[in-house]
Amino acid sequence: xxxxxxxxxxxxxxxxxxxxxxxxxxxxxxxxxxxxxxxxxxxxxxxxxxxxxxxxxxxxxxxxxxxxxxxxxxxxxxxxxxxxxxxxxxxxxxxxxxxxxxxxxxxxxxxxxx
Amino acid sequence: xxxxxxxxxxxxxxxxxxxxxxxxxxxxxxxxxxxxxxxxxxxxxxxxxxxxxxxxxxxxxxxxxxxxxxxxxxxxxxxxxxxxxxxxxxxxxxxxxxxxxxxxxxxxxxx
Numbered sequence: 001x002x003x004x005x006x007x008x009x010x011x012x013x014x015x016x017x018x019x020x021x022x023x024x025x026x027x028x029x030x031x032x033x034x035x036x037x038x039x040x041x042x043x044x045x046x047x048x049x050x051x052x053x054x055x056x057x058x059x060x061x062x063x064x065x066x067x068x069x070x071x072x073x074x075x076x077x078x079x080x081x082x083x084x085x086x087x088x089x090x091x092x093x094x095x096x097x098x099x100x101x102x103x104x105x106x107x108x109x110x111x112x113x114x
Numbered sequence: 115x116x117x118x119x120x121x122x123x124x125x126x127x128x129x130x131x132x133x134x135x136x137x138x139x140x141x142x143x144x145x146x147x148x149x150x151x152x153x154x155x156x157x158x159x160x161x162x163x164x165x166x167x168x169x170x171x172x173x174x175x176x177x178x179x180x181x182x183x184x185x186x187x188x189x190x191x192x193x194x195x196x197x198x199x200x201x202x203x204x205x206x207x208x209x210x211x212x213x214x215x216x217x218x219x220x221x222x223x224x225x
Binding site: 035101 | 144145147149154155156157158159162164201203205209210211212213214215216217218
């Protein structure tokens with residue numbers, strides 16, 4: 001158990017809909033990262049937050065947005081969903097000043113768009 | 115930009131030694147990490163190289179050569195439970211934790 005919690009674990013929805021994925025980082029971690037993993041693909045970085053502020057952005061679509069709240073949990077909002085958005089969405093957190101940069105991943109949210 | 119290439123699949127027998135390679139093209143990075151992922155589960159950290167050379171952690175070792183733009187993960191005394199996907203990843207210059215992951219290698223361990 002990494003200490004990172006993601007909900008929901010599974011989500012099935014239709015094209016055009018909107019969903020929200022939730023992540024609680026490990027206790028004490030200020031940074032949250034979102035990654036997308038499509039079938040048999042690698043992990044694609046979407047966005048990073050640090051203590052409530054956006055820190056880095058990857059190839060995140062304009063239809064996607066995220067935020068980190070004062071209690072440090074984060075939400076990833078996916079709108080106008082398309083079939084190609086079906087994927088595993090992982091949240092990770094890390095400790096500040098880590099010598100290895102280790103990311104602690106949650107179990108992921110598996111999104112299926114029909 | 116950064117790209118990290120790995121073989122898509124490697125097969126080995128239980129008890130053997132296997133090496134998973136990672137070749138990269140990047141303008142610079144702080145260190146190279148390795149992660150293991152079982153069947154779409156949470157990726158977990160295995161090893162990290164900040165400097166060139168070999169890092170050993172139990173049955174797993176990782177190697178980095180910046181001059182050759184190359185690294186590898188070495189798994190010894192393979193066990194069936196080692197069947198998983200393995201990803202290399204680089205940290206950005208400056209030492210942040212926003213990792214760029216490689217294409218991933220699926221390791222199959224057979225009896």
